[in-house]
Amino acid sequence: MLPWLTSRLAQSLLLIFILVSAVFFVVRLAPGDPLDQVVEEELGPADRELMRQRLGLDGGLWQQYGRWLEALAHGDMGHSLRQQRPVTEILAEALGPTLLLTLTAYSLQLILVIASALVMSTRRGQPLDHAVQGIGLTFYSLPFFWLSLMFVLLFSRQLGWFPAGGWESPDAAFYSLGERWLDRLHHLVLPATTLALGAFMGPARYLRAGLDDVLAQDYILAARARGLSNRRVLWRHGLRNALLPLITLMGMWLPNLLGGALVVEVVFGWPGMGRVTIEAIWARDYPVVMATTLLTGVAVVVGSTLADLLYRWADPRLRLPDMADSEGSRRDAS
Amino acid sequence: MTDTKPGDRLLQVRDLHVDHFDSQQGRRRPLLNGVNLDLEAGQAMALVGPSGCGKSITARALLGLLPTGFDWRGQIAWKGQTLNDPDGALWRQARGKGLGLILQEPQASLNPVMRAGDQVAEALRLHRGLNREEAWSAALSLLAETQLPDPHRAARSFPHQLSGGMRQRVLLAATLACDPDLLIADEPTTALDVSVQKEILALIRRLCRDRNMALLFITHDLNLAPLLTDQVAFMSEGRIKKVLPSAQVPLLPSARKPAAPPAGKSPILRAADVSVSYGGSENSAVSSVELELRPGQAVGLLGESGCGKTSLGRALSGQIALTSGTVTLAGNDLGKARGAQLRTMRRQVQMLFQDPGGSLDPRQRVQSALNEASGTGEDAAARLLVEVGLDPDLGRRYPHQLSGGQRQRVALARCLAPSPSVLIADEPTSALDGEAQNLVLSLLERIMGQRGLALLLISHDLEVLQGICAEVKVMFGGRVVESLPGDVPFLPLHPYSRKLVQALPRTLREDMNLWVQQDFLPSAGPPVTSSGCPHFGNCPLQKPICGKELPPLKMVSKNHWLRCPEAEAEEPPHFIDT
Numbered sequence: 001m002l003p004w005l006t007s008r009l010a011q012s013l014l015l016i017f018i019l020v021s022a023v024f025f026v027v028r029l030a031p032g033d034p035l036d037q038v039v040e041e042e043l044g045p046a047d048r049e050l051m052r053q054r055l056g057l058d059g060g061l062w063q064q065y066g067r068w069l070e071a072l073a074h075g076d077m078g079h080s081l082r083q084q085r086p087v088t089e090i091l092a093e094a095l096g097p098t099l100l101l102t103l104t105a106y107s108l109q110l111i112l113v114i115a116s117a118l119v120m121s122t123r124r125g126q127p128l129d130h131a132v133q134g135i136g137l138t139f140y141s142l143p144f145f146w147l148s149l150m151f152v153l154l155f156s157r158q159l160g161w162f163p164a165g166g167w168e169s170p171d172a173a174f175y176s177l178g179e180r181w182l183d184r185l186h187h188l189v190l191p192a193t194t195l196a197l198g199a200f201m202g203p204a205r206y207l208r209a210g211l212d213d214v215l216a217q218d219y220i221l222a223a224r225a226r227g228l229s230n231r232r233v234l235w236r237h238g239l240r241n242a243l244l245p246l247i248t249l250m251g252m253w254l255p256n257l258l259g260g261a262l263v264v265e266v267v268f269g270w271p272g273m274g275r276v277t278i279e280a281i282w283a284r285d286y287p288v289v290m291a292t293t294l295l296t297g298v299a300v301v302v303g304s305t306l307a308d309l310l311y312r313w314a315d316p317r318l319r320l321p322d323m324a325d326s327e328g329s330r331r332d333a334s
Numbered sequence: 335m336t337d338t339k340p341g342d343r344l345l346q347v348r349d350l351h352v353d354h355f356d357s358q359q360g361r362r363r364p365l366l367n368g369v370n371l372d373l374e375a376g377q378a379m380a381l382v383g384p385s386g387c388g389k390s391i392t393a394r395a396l397l398g399l400l401p402t403g404f405d406w407r408g409q410i411a412w413k414g415q416t417l418n419d420p421d422g423a424l425w426r427q428a429r430g431k432g433l434g435l436i437l438q439e440p441q442a443s444l445n446p447v448m449r450a451g452d453q454v455a456e457a458l459r460l461h462r463g464l465n466r467e468e469a470w471s472a473a474l475s476l477l478a479e480t481q482l483p484d485p486h487r488a489a490r491s492f493p494h495q496l497s498g499g500m501r502q503r504v505l506l507a508a509t510l511a512c513d514p515d516l517l518i519a520d521e522p523t524t525a526l527d528v529s530v531q532k533e534i535l536a537l538i539r540r541l542c543r544d545r546n547m548a549l550l551f552i553t554h555d556l557n558l559a560p561l562l563t564d565q566v567a568f569m570s571e572g573r574i575k576k577v578l579p580s581a582q583v584p585l586l587p588s589a590r591k592p593a594a595p596p597a598g599k600s601p602i603l604r605a606a607d608v609s610v611s612y613g614g615s616e617n618s619a620v621s622s623v624e625l626e627l628r629p630g631q632a633v634g635l636l637g638e639s640g641c642g643k644t645s646l647g648r649a650l651s652g653q654i655a656l657t658s659g660t661v662t663l664a665g666n667d668l669g670k671a672r673g674a675q676l677r678t679m680r681r682q683v684q685m686l687f688q689d690p691g692g693s694l695d696p697r698q699r700v701q702s703a704l705n706e707a708s709g710t711g712e713d714a715a716a717r718l719l720v721e722v723g724l725d726p727d728l729g730r731r732y733p734h735q736l737s738g739g740q741r742q743r744v745a746l747a748r749c750l751a752p753s754p755s756v757l758i759a760d761e762p763t764s765a766l767d768g769e770a771q772n773l774v775l776s777l778l779e780r781i782m783g784q785r786g787l788a789l790l791l792i793s794h795d796l797e798v799l800q801g802i803c804a805e806v807k808v809m810f811g812g813r814v815v816e817s818l819p820g821d822v823p824f825l826p827l828h829p830y831s832r833k834l835v836q837a838l839p840r841t842l843r844e845d846m847n848l849w850v851q852q853d854f855l856p857s858a859g860p861p862v863t864s865s866g867c868p869h870f871g872n873c874p875l876q877k878p879i880c881g882k883e884l885p886p887l888k889m890v891s892k893n894h895w896l897r898c899p900e901a902e903a904e905e906p907p908h909f910i911d912t
Binding site: 222 | 394397399401402426427428429430431433434435436437438439442443444445446447448456457460461492494495505508509511512518
């Protein structure tokens with residue numbers, strides 16, 4: 001177990017290093033000069049050079065790379081070129097809203113995934129199966145920006161049930177703590193629902209296929225032959241086994257949790273990581289782009305490692321060794 | 335145990351029809367055409383027939399557990415009550431309280447992520463309303479009743495940690511938790527080794543007697559059917575054709591005839607002192623095996639799962655590296671060959687596997703697979719298909735469009751495509767029906783003679799080897815314990831070989847005493863130490879010395895080698911003609 005984890009972590013560190021290095025060079029090879037974004041046009045060439053030095057954009061590409069790596073090793077992600085303040089500060093501000101949005105959206109999505117997979121598998125070929133698939137696939141095939149805009153039009157402009165954007169009202173600073181959180185939840189409904197509805201059908205179809213496989217197994221037949229209720233067979237013996245591969249899929253969700261939902265955050269004006277990333281890319285704000293990339297990379301690695309650990313915990317066949325025995329079934333003869 | 339008395343009517347089935355609606359082809363296929371069946375309390379009946387005759391469908395229909403797409407009509411009555419309610423509540427009640435089912439594949443019939451004890455306790459909590467602790471201790475006593483050697487350990491284990499026979503015992507215990515009046519056993523031992531099969535069957539027989547439990551025993555093996563039952567029902571084409579009292583069921587004659595005596599050709603493949611071990615493990619899967627294969631001649635490897643026969647087959651074909659020893663093919667050392675030479679040598683040694691469904695690419699047409707294997711560029715498919723007795727038109731099909739026997743013959747044709755000199759057939763008939771089995775075996779024998787192939791036939795089943803193999807090597811714990819002519823009758827001396835022969839259904843039928851007297855405790859595995867006789871610990875003849883020193887393989891008569899000085903010294907035992 002421990003050697004497995006150690007080698008896994010070593011691989012992950014190497015992977016992250018390669019990732020950030022690649023991003024460093026790719027971003028800088030793209031056309032455009034960050035100075036254009038922060039400096040007034042009429043600045044003379046000498047002043048531009050001075051500015052360049054102060055921002056750490058002087059010297060060759062390799063020199064800049066060395067400086068950046070050294071700073072990173074000290075936990076310094078640099079200063080935003082555009083906002084003139086530490087990158088860590090920007091990230092810290094954006095992390096809270098992003099986690100609130102994505103954790104809510106993904107919990108909602110998980111519930112939708114399990115519920116719809118159960119319906120599709122147990123009502124196979126029946127009207128309810130077709131209805132769930134039809135609705136789910138429609139949402140799945142609509143682009144997020146369009147879905148978001150339609151939700152804003154319908155539930156915000158037409159019906160006026162939910163606010164159209166932002167994560168709190170303009171006068172939120174005057175609210176009490178409780179009111180402030182209620183206000184935030186009110187703002188949360190539309191973006192979270194958009195995210196969950198737009199994406200649940202992919203994993204749901206995956207889970208449904210898994211559930212179909214598991215329900216055709218002999219141990220399901222044997223459990224039913226012991227007179228167990230359909231509900232218990234479905235949940236305890238069916239779903240419990242079918243959910244195993246979903247763990248891997250959930251590990252891949254983690255980067256999305258941190259990276260934020262780019263499109264949805266931009267449309268709803270949600271002050272999260274997604275919006276920070278998009279704005280930084282437009283502005284050639286290198287330090288911020290590097291930082292969000294690094295964070296996403298770490299999330300990918302942590303997510304997949306966590307998923308593997310969770311899988312080992314959930315599936316005893318990976319956790320516990322076989323007992324070698326002379327008495328055995330022919331099929332697994334080695 | 336049960337509340338029924340002998341003679342009470344348990345199950346009455348009248349004119350049972352089952353259809354399967356194939357939605358892809360849009361037509362209805364009848365599977366059962368009017369089955370009538372009566373079972374009284376404590377009665378044991380066998381349902382025998384070839385695969386596809388509707389045995390398993392009958393069992394599932396009786397339990398109300400037909401898969402979707404299957405409809406039934408007719409009348410099924412359980413203890414006088416007709417089971418016909420649409421929502422299945424009566425069925426569920428009958429399943430929980432009276433009907434029990436055990437299945438063929440003990441690995442697949444247990445939930446892999448649930449501890450064995452929990453799976454037994456689950457039904458107890460549901461049906462007897464026990465709380466968690468009560469159910470657990472009741473589960474332990476059920477596991478003890480099914481003769482698991484260490485019920486506490488077994489209860490805490492997950493299914494993959496148990497051997498096949500132990501898993502089948504756990505499934506039995508979980509089924510007994512419902513205290514059934516009728517046990518339906520659908521090929522309960524088909525996936526098990528012969529010696530384990532005997533233990534499980536003896537256990538089922540005893541449980542049925544002790545608990546006054548009726549038994550519906552479904553099997554394809556005509557020699558097995560009468561062992562457990564009072565009556566045998568013969569099924570074919572979805573009907574029960576006749577019912578005979580078990581005592582009147584004839585013993586199926588062995589189809590095998592004596593093998594040709596060994597001819598004096600020089601060996602093409604020679605294995606000297608071959609050992610194989612995996613992953614730095616101290617215990618070898620194969621230890622110091624000597625073997626010679628000659629053109630036009632078959633050698634048989636007889637042994638149960640885990641004895642190393644498959645590892646040996648792979649080592650001989652150059653698929654896995656040897657830990658020590660040498661394999662020479664036509665005078666060239668297989669272990670020293672590299673690159674192109676190794677690939678050429680591998681083409682000379684072909685392997686035929688147990689499961690043709692798994693060894694053929696499902697997305698490759700038969701002719702494409704055959705031409706790929708022949709590697710000459712010309713169209714060899716038709717010629718090869720004819721050689722294995724198949725219609726050349728089958729070349730255009732995909733593997734799933736063939737029957738199991740046809741698939742195995744295609745797999746054989748693919749083995750022949752590169753014109754090998756050695757064929758290693760690893761349990762080539764275990765996944766097939768009786769008829770397809772005989773077909774594949776006689777085909778192997780014919781092709782071996784025509785092509786002058788050297789054949790290594792690996793099987794757990796003595797009857798597969800007999801008649802084809804001039805020489806049979808019995809393996810246990812990675813070592814050859816005995817080597818003798820594959821004659822009919824087969825006359826082994828080693829205690830392990832004799833135990834195998836005595837566990838054969840044919841032998842059991844011939845001498846019921848063997849069957850009744852035997853205990854049904856699971857046998858222990860081979861000892862952990864690598865010194866000493868592998869059979870030490872299970873052996874009725876063991877002496878202290880056997881645990882320390884490995885007896886040598888000694889010649890006891892012409893073509894008969896034995897690794898047991900005790901058996902050699904004994905009076906020749908009473909043999910059963912198999």
